[in-house]
Amino acid sequence: MILRALFLALALSSAMTLPASAQHAATPPANAHASAYGTGWECDYGYADATSACVAIALPANARLAARGDRWECVRGFRTDGRACRAIVVPENGYLSEYAGGNGWDCNRGFVARTDRCAAVAIPANAYLSERGNDWECARGHRREGDGCAALVVPEGAYLSRNATRGWECSRGYAVSGSMCVTVALPENAYLSRRGDDWICGHGFVRAGLTCAALILPENAHVSSTGNAWDCNAPYRKSGDVCVPAEARS
Secondary structure, three states: OHHHHHHHHHHHHHHHHOOHHHHOOOOOOOOEEEOOOOOOEEEOOOEEEOOOOEEEOOOOOOEEEOOOOOOEEEOOOEEEOOOOEEEOOOOOOEEEOOOOOOOOEEEOOOEEEEOOEEEEOOOOOOEEEOOOOOOEEEOOOEEEEOOEEEEOOOOOOEEEOOOOOOOEEEOOOEEEEOOEEEEOOOOOOEEEOOOOOOEEEOOOEEEEOOEEEEOOOOOOEEEOOOOOOEEEOOOEEEEOOEEEEOOOOO
């Protein structure tokens, strides 16, 4: 009984994975052929399955059979409205495009889509066409402001940078202060940080306000690998601000 139930379940599962036409009766109707899946039948190319028969697919004007042959699709330059193929109206300075969403067309370089037309991109002074060609970007040394490009005011100790929101960055050894770059004042026993806009105390010193103060090492301690803290020598351990002998292990 268990084997019989398993066989029936497998048979049902196989039938459910077959195409609808392949689950029909074994005798094919006109314009059909035996299914490639081994049971039932499938409609010939150019015919559609109508439950118990295969009916010829009526092609509207400017249409063709799809790859599988069981439906139709519009030829290039036309789009379906569900019943027929309507011509795509391409505006002046546009071209047919299958990747243009609902329009079916896109604008030439130097033009931008405006509803049902292609408008010329108005490029202001000190600007150029963007890589896509449907907008403009400001030339180096300028930034976009409204419909134009305004010259960037680069302060002393700075340089132009596209990566900065303000359009410029301070040179190494300078730090931003409002709209200016001010010199980083290095205290004694300090050096510039990796970014170059701040300072770090040297080995054995710790930041204390605007200066670098020498680390105060308790007895039996040494400067740690970071250079700005201390660790206890073995076999001592840290206890607050001092090093105490490690507890003997039992």
